[in-house]
Amino acid sequence: MRHYLSSKPLPVKSIRELRQQTVDGGSTLEIIFDLQGTGLTYTTAANSAIYATNTTEDVEKFAQMFQLNLDTTFVFSKNSEFSGKMPKTPFPTGSSMSFREALTKHIDFTAAISKKMLTAMIPLCEA
């Protein structure tokens, strides 16, 4: 989240497919971002870190599955009584965010489920 907050929205200047109809069915996209006015600079062969978002279709499907109202807003606040280990990437605190925005920008729907997360889900299964 720290990195997300320091990232910048880069306008896409051009996007095109470099390989088409390859034997392995693969394809490669070339994307050129416009840095003018963004304040972002780089050095040759540095790494760019890209944040993708979930599709509207997936967000709405997910919300329907778990009966979430996408217009609901929430604020994360620091719990002064919490003494455990803080997650490495907590949400920003202090600013309001809708479920729609949080699900679209921040929750990974397709990453493989870990054993740890599966274990944490057990109490949330109805008998």
Place this chain on the structure above:
Amino acid sequence: MVKTGSTKFDELFKQRQVGLIDMQTIVPSLRLTADFIFQKCNLIMPRYYTIASSSLAHPNELMIAVSLSRFEVDLGDGKKVMRNGLVSGYLEAIHKQHLDAPTLPIEASVMCFVKESNFTMPATFDTPIFMVGPGTGLVPFIGFM
């Protein structure tokens, strides 16, 4: 529910590439709450791509090349779905939008930051270099050239 310490986990979840969005199909009794989703579930992490453009030649442009990836998710009972990699699907959607209206400006911005790498040019241009890279591994050399 599966005993998470068993090989059943690999068989039922890992090998089938099950993600959060598939969980209710696999476990219909699951009722995720907003608290759980926003406090426990994986956040979208950035994916890193080597920059293909030269900062000397194109200081106001940043070019990357992304190999599109797809994978199959086995939802059980013979149901399988093909899914795009997160960034692949995201960029492919922008590309498709552009193909649908190629004469219009591209109305899309992508959240990005830059991280330095250890992959650098020699200090002087006189130093001979031998460049080898498979597939999109060629990308940083485009910037070098």
